[in-house]
Amino acid sequence: MEPRRIIWRVYHTISLLHTGRLFRHIHWREDMDIAPLFGVIITTPSPPPPTLVFWRTPPVGSYKINTDGCVKDGVASGGGIIRDSSGQCIRAFFSFYGDCTILEAELRAILDGIILAQRLGLSVLWVESDSTLAIHCILKGGGPWHVQATLRHIRHLLALDRNTITHIFREGNQVADLLASEGWDRRYYYEYSSQDLPRRHRSLVQIDRFGLPTVRGL
Secondary structure: OOHHHHHHHHHHHHHHHHHOOOOOHHHHHHHHHHHHHHOOOOOOOOOOOOEEEOOOOOOOOOEEEEEEEEEEOOEEEEEEEEEOOOOOEEEEEEEEEEOOOHHHHHHHHHHHHHHHHHHOOOOOEEEEEOOHHHHHHHHHOOOOHHHHHHHHHHHHHOOOOOOEEEEOOHHHOHHHHHHHHHHHHHOOOEEEEOOOOOHHHHHHHHHHHOOOOEEEOO
């Protein structure tokens, strides 16, 4: 436990981690000025270029459900919208879930959307979410124990050989994001028809319907 020996071992370990690319730019954060003392040269990675994100209409004869979950201050909500092949709103909803994780909120919003679609007699569904983890758990399995019942329910209702579930970036999921935030604010379940959808929601629906992109990465 001699000081020189400890200093040498720290220096040697950091050098090995850097050489093996286990120490990356993000690990230094506020300590980049001392990195050269350990023989580490930090280069700031270039941000990815902006990309355009489009919402796509479902094929003729099918319906698309976009959903989103929201957690603020440990309290969760969700929301979603069902649209036809012309991009018109069929029904939208928001819901309040209380104390749960973001993964659980995302999955419960997906489940609520599927249940609503089936209650309306809609089949051939395309489910879209901005949660890659939720989609992975549905398609590939896994996930914590407390979401397994929800996952089983989703798989039971969603015939994956006939229906589709895909990922979309948050920038292309703005209507569902707005509805999920509304569920957090209002803290109850509510459904909108196409006629009583609020003006801000309708504006976002029209942007999607006309194929106008949103920009990701600015």
